[in-house]
Amino acid sequence: MQPFEPFDTKTSSWIFTxxxxxxxxxxLFGDFRYNRVFIYHNGAESYYVSIGFRAKLVLKQ
Incomplete structure (x- = not known):
């Protein structure tokens, strides 16, 4: 989504795992920092548990 416009540039978000x-x-979770998207992994019960989904992207062909 970042190529279309800056999105969720200040927080991390869970992504489909x-x-x-x-x-x-x-x-899995990711964030946008330094003009790049970073993807990380962690235990689902970690302190990242408070991170939520911001959007759902559905691609149709």
């Missing part, structure tokens, strides 16, 4: 990883307690 495959079920197999969620079942193991993992979760």
């Amino acid at each position: 495959p079920d197999e990883n969620r079942k193991l307690g993992g979760a």
Whole structure:
């Protein structure tokens, strides 16, 4: 989404994590810093638990 316009530039957000990883307690999140998108992983029960989804993007062909 960042190529279209700056989006969620001040906080981190959970991103879709495959079920197999969620079942193991993992979760993916990302943020936009220094004009780049960074993707990280952490335990879903970490202090990032307060991070929420900001949007849902659906691509249609």
